Amino acid sequence: MATHSHDTSLAGLTRNQSLVMGALSGASAPLSAYAILDQLREAGVRAPLQVYRALDKLVELGLVHRLESLNAFVACRHAGCETHDITAFTICEQCGKVAEVTDSKLAGQLEEIARRQGFRATKSTVELRGLCKQCQAAASVA
Amino acid sequence: MATHSHDTSLAGLTRNQSLVMGALSGASAPLSAYAILDQLREAGVRAPLQVYRALDKLVELGLVHRLESLNAFVACRHAGCETHDITAFTICEQCGKVAEVTDSKLAGQLEEIARRQGFRATKSTVELRGLCKQCQAAASVA
DNA sequence: ATTTGTCATGTTATAAGGTTACATATTGTG
């Protein structure tokens, strides 16, 4: 029998969540919530909230990251990765490509900074904007 | 007679710039561009653009920082500080207080991460969200 | 099988953040 309504396809995700996840997985650069919305209109998604709610959940599950300096979202590339503690992102301003880096020394350094102040961090944002290797090469040709 | 138009008061700043700088300097927590606008209406500032233009310049001068995870702005606390390269921020979600930290080990680690990828960074965002020391103490009482 | 609780959905309207385009004024410099 057909599982009506909530068809998940990706374990445990609801329809809207898997639509949003699919859009992000298929993208080569971060997508804004509204870009996702536009892309999913023909699949029946009509309102910003449907996208934002799905994004909230996906971020909570660690399947998607929000890039604060871009107000946009990317699918997590660390397949089944569990260590979602502290991730740094490099974001190419030319081609939009994003790389995720987890680095224990960086994590340690951030913890140290917090500790020195008696600050209890619950979330961290580390984003580097600039040019990726490929785009630097392309630029130097021009 | 009143100095019409560009009175700077803080070296080299135009009227709008020093109004915005004043608003941020007097605040104990980050202000959004629109909060600044509201606060400066009686001083004759009417449109968002006037605030954004001033903010752009102040950020460029290193007198103000933008907090990406908050879409808000703070006055730089490092008085005449020249080393505006890489700054980390701790942001208390309870009281709004922000601390600026410059740490050469952190800077080194970020450079290392970029170098490994051949990434050329032009701008960095490092923000820790959580509870400051005081607010932790207050919370543990409740 | 209805109740009840919980979570996801759908929709409208609106708040908050930020930019484009264009006209005007100021000011410093040759």
Add this chain to the structure above:
DNA sequence: CACAATATGTAACCTTATAACATGACAAAT
């Protein structure tokens, strides 16, 4: 003075995000 460069003012607009409220789907317990 004249001119370029920079700062200003204003309106309209676009993008990003949330509030408020009603509905639907399903599980577990009666």
